[in-house]
Amino acid sequence: DQQVKQNSPSLSVQEGRISILNCDYTNSMFDYFLWYKKYPAEGPTFLISISSIKDKNEDGRFTVFLNKSAKHLSLHIVPSQPGDSAVYFCAASVSSGTYKYIFGTGTRLKVLA
């Protein structure tokens, strides 16, 4: 049973436009969420996080939105740049537990120049 889902395996966006990557989760106990970016043949790198006490967190061009009632989070990248082309994973955890993160299946973003 996939507790964290990224239903769009791929997304293409024009350079300069907004990229919106979505993530849904089923476990209502999850209260801490991360986004990672991964280039081919490399390890994922941390991008941005959000705690369930917030509904938005911003870091430069990256903003994560959390809708707890819908069990949905999204990552917005504005403006998108060709260097943003990568696979993006969302991950969720229960903060009072072992911080064992459950990862989604990833969305491959392609930013077209």
Added chain:
Amino acid sequence: DGGITQSPKYLFRKEGQNVTLSCEQNLNHDAMYWYRQDPGQGLRLIYYSQIVNDFQKGDIAEGYSVSREKKESFPLTVTSAQKNPTAFYLCASSMSQGLYGYTFGSGTRLTVV
């Protein structure tokens, strides 16, 4: 520079052989993890360890073994019992609370020939 090092980057194994993947970190992190990445499957947890000399099975531990004799090291052995070992393996570490997510290594691509 602190980081997490996986070696080798590429590994070829004959069917029926055991092989060990190395993971070393100098971040003074308490917890370490092994994930496997397959196309369309995201990152799946194999084993994790929160302290030295202790480790727990993840979601797909069958056919794998680990040890945690030192805080810095968490090697993964892929045994001949693992039916489909060809994959990209990622090691990660985190502070014990894991609040800021994981730091990942650059991965090892294992191919069974």
